[in-house]
Amino acid sequence: MILCFVLCQGNLGLCQGAEIDLNALSWAESRNQDICSPAMDCGRWQITAIVVDDYCRMSGVCYRLKDMLQPQTGREVAGWYANVRVPQLLKHYGIADTTQNRIWAWNAGIGSVLKGQIPSTTRQLLRRYLDALGGTRI
16 A cells, blocks of 8 residues: 655645655654664664765765764755655656655665565655654545
């Protein structure tokens, strides 16, 4: 079951190019806690080492994973990944740049999107993200 969201005059799942709300994503990922998970996703946005490395390679600004525990640094990297890098990947692979697809790629990786496989953890994140925005699920 793919989730559809009603928000802002339309279907959030089909909303082309809509920016990811980083405050809502932080709440959905960690309840705004600066923590590292057992899987070593760190900070309020649960940034992975792969994303930190990608950010370094593409921006020339290099951080360590533990730097994601600093809210300002985590927000910088999360904003870049959610609203710049993921849309680039979606475009490269010819996938619609929707809010749902951005969060799906954010959480499960572009490979999961390419395979059409939405893990249950991603579905849960999508629900929490919507709840953080105050939207209505249909």
